[in-house]
Amino acid sequence: MDQHPRRLCLFVALLCITVKSLAFSNEDKNITISEQKERYEFEAGDKENPVIIRQNLSATYRCNQFRTSIPFVAFYDDRSRIDEVRVYVSGSRAKAIKPTYQNYTVDDIFYSDARICALELPLEKKGAESTVELDKTVLDPRYFSAVYFTEGYEIASKEIQIVIPRWMKVEIREMNFDKFDIRKTAEYNSKRDVDIYTYTAKQLPARVKETNAPGPSYVYPHLLILSKYADLKTGRVNYFNKTADLYAWYHSLVKEIGDDETVVKAKALEITKGISADTAKINAVYHWMQDNIRYIAFEDGIAGFKPEKVQNVLQHKYGDCKGMANLTRGLLKALGYDARLCWIGTDHIAYDYSIPSLAVDNHMICALNYKGKRYFLDATETYIGLDQYAQRIQGRQVMIEDGEKYILDHVPSRNWQQNSAVEKRVLHIDNGALAGKVQQQWDGESKEDLLTQVHGIKKEKLQDALLQYLAENNNKYHINNIHTSDLANWDKLVDIQYELQYQDAVTGFGDELYTELDFRKELSGFIIDTAKREHDMLFSYKHHVINETTLEVPAGYKVGALPEDLKIDRPDYAFNITYKLNSGKIAYHKELIIKNAWLAKAGFCQWNTDIQALDKAYLQQITLSKK
Known part of the structure; x- marks a missing residue:
């Protein structure tokens, strides 16, 4: 990913x-x-x-x-x-x-x-x-x-x-x-x-x-x-x-796996050594799976439906979704928790379990019943926290093992707020640059994207990769004194704070200064070619982007007319931009929301019109004039 x-x-x-x-x-x-x-x-x-x-x-x-x-x-x-x-x-x-x-x-x-x-x-x-x-x-x-x-x-x-x-x-x-x-x-x-x-x-x-x-x-x-x-x-x-026959066949394959419970229990105790709280043990197992077992795919034939033995996955340090789900279940069961295998079709598939067919599912995860609540653990999602769910399985029907019977349930749906990416800046003008302090936070699948990219390089280059990510490879975007939360703990949101010096971000002409307060311009130019596009558009997940910038008006200057606000609120998405002046400071607020990850073709024209309006808003500048 x-x-x-x-x-x-x-x-x-x-x-x-x-x-x-x-x-x-x-x-x-x-x-x-x-x-x-x-x-x-x-x-x-x-x-x-x-x-x-x-x-x-x-x-x-x-x-x-x-x-x-x-x-x-x-x-x-x-x-x-x-x-x-x-x-x-x-x-x-x-x-x-x-x-x-x-x-x-x-x-x-x-x-x-x-x-x-x-x-x-x-x-x-x-x-x-x-x-x-x-x-x-x-x-x-x-x-x-x-x-x-x-x-x-x-x-x-x-x-x-x-x-x-x-x-x-x-x-x-x-x-x-x-x-x-x-x-x-x-x-x-x-x-x-x-x-x-x-x-x-x-x-x-x-x-x-x-x-x-x-x-x-x-x-x-x-x-x-x-x-x-x-x-x-x-x-x-x-x-x-009938559906019961489909489950019975799946269950028969599970009974043939041949897990070595002694091996998996020893590993479970090793992972949770020194941990006493149940929730901490569960998180430790889940994070260990995400961090230590590499996902690969086995497809078709019996290997497409029969999970690999836990001892083999442990030995090889890799597995497909079935092997990873089986090992997750095995580790949790060894610690005394009620963990079960689940079969599920991701949003790539149009069917549910009302159709008894191998065409219905393409994925396997683990369900954990703990203190009256059911959690779904998908260790193939490397940097997502417990009780957070990827778009591809949200709301999807899931078949849960229950001995000789089965349980049908649905993975909980999450709204866009799960995947928030927030950036807050407090800036001032310094010799043609915008300078100040920045705080950025990521959660859910936005966090997973960030950690996937920065952890995808050698550890000794992690800092460089993180700086490039934050600056978007803009060589005028200088970052210093960076402080991060624990990037190895993805059960919590990622928090990064740093000092910024954005060179040449302010231009002057006569007695006036011009600047823009949006450095990112997310979704800019995201026009869909309606002449060529044949199918609906699927976003990777529901997005929630917030940018807040406070700019101190320099002494001796006054603010011209502020740019116009933008307010677009559709059933599937919303774009909002506001400017406010208060006590000598300009406050810029932007919020972009993808509410529904599935954008139908019928909505393409409206989407394009709204993206053009967003681009127009991005082009507006703030004018500061000498008093």
């Missing part, structure tokens, strides 16, 4: 689907998919895999402008396999093009049991077409959860066919069809005793790669495949007929 609170830089979501090409540019018109057909058929398997799904894919890519080649990738894991890949170039079988098989890695995913089958597909000239045919087998219907219609390129014609024998109980939910022309037919083949569902679509647009966008389950048309049960000759095999 690397999000800058002052410029509201936001996260980029990685979109991952079962089979796709690795291109995500809606501006790339050189390549289109002229035809794509996908067929999925449920079949009886063997004792180990009672029901399997055979997938057949045929995708034809067309070159529209100039010669090129494109990567084609198929994903698989330990619950699926690639059976065969065939490539055709200009109608002829290209046997020399052979796929490579390798582990899948991206960004901070250092290891995953997800694998990729990859090849480079040539398109030799304008008008040329190349086709990839792929046969894949999914070994467990639980993992066959969604089929998306859109791809990285525009599609002229697409067909998705799903064949379901009558002995297999499957529910197909059609998601986000409202803005797309997708047609469905259903037929029954009495000879084979199967139902065949065929979906056809024409002129599907390419997926749009946009930062700060909702997850694909919110916006793109897809089919949710809910495999409930199979009535085989050997008896019924239950999958996810």
Whole structure:
């Protein structure tokens, strides 16, 4: 996580689907998919895999402008396999093009049991077409959860066919069809005793790669495949007929973990040595997890759902969200606290647990029941305090383990005040500079951003990094005598105080002086391109920025007309700026609030108008004239 609170830089979501090409540019018109057909058929398997799904894919890519080649990738894991890949170039079988098989890695995913089958597909000239045919087998219907219609390129014609024998109980939910022309037919083949569902679509647009966008389950048309049960000759095999079945499967994986309680108890006692108060012990465990266990991601297959053993996470000093949640739970339980595992879907996912599917969640945290209150601990959030929650899990439904049963709850929502970033300055004019004392405080996710950046460098350079952060790399912003609160204790807000000498911040012309009292100008220029932007805008979290500056009017000068105030108050955000003159001092107050982290497209025009008003307010100067 690397999000800058002052410029509201936001996260980029990685979109991952079962089979796709690795291109995500809606501006790339050189390549289109002229035809794509996908067929999925449920079949009886063997004792180990009672029901399997055979997938057949045929995708034809067309070159529209100039010669090129494109990567084609198929994903698989330990619950699926690639059976065969065939490539055709200009109608002829290209046997020399052979796929490579390798582990899948991206960004901070250092290891995953997800694998990729990859090849480079040539398109030799304008008008040329190349086709990839792929046969894949999914070994467990639980993992066959969604089929998306859109791809990285525009599609002229697409067909998705799903064949379901009558002995297999499957529910197909059609998601986000409202803005797309997708047609469905259903037929029954009495000879084979199967139902065949065929979906056809024409002129599907390419997926749009946009930062700060909702997850694909919110916006793109897809089919949710809910495999409930199979009535085989050997008896019924239950999958996810209801939410209780989903929990039962998760719980069965938890029972197979094999934690070494002796090891985890010894570590828990070591972490809390010399600490007597319960709340201090809980905080010590939570902070130790955040500070000592590095987050990485394991995805897909069983590793995508089964937590790692606590002793392995302790030994390796890293883990995914499941391993970290399991270790957090283990340490707290070893100390006698009621800690439990939780499954949760972050705000990247559009569903909740009313849908019994592996598509519902993508994260795991720990719940702590203490003195009648439930706390949620997410150790993957490195610098956030106890009972503070990241935007991505706020308000989200959570499934909490409760023995053979489960509890459904919601992570508490927090308003913008959790994430306050406050800066107070008391200044005077000193030979063309603004000089004085500054105090800055950060809390919640604003604090997490600050600490993530300054702790992301070597300790011996921590002071330099902190100075650069405070000055925003402005070489005229000189900071001295800096005092900080304990940067290693993120359970409290971060407090930093220093002396400031802001060179050349005051200009003179004749008998007048001119200056600005806002050094930061947060959100300046944050205009959304409504002509290009396809999706709603998601801020990284609800922001709360306060800047207060008091400027002493120098002797012999008087204040001209103060700049106009700004007051904008919308349902999703508010911008307020005021100027006041009192007892020879000018008081500047600015408050920016992002109340709702989700800004819908319908609000873009108003947002742009309001940002222009904010920019205009930022341009106003204070004029001081000699008496």
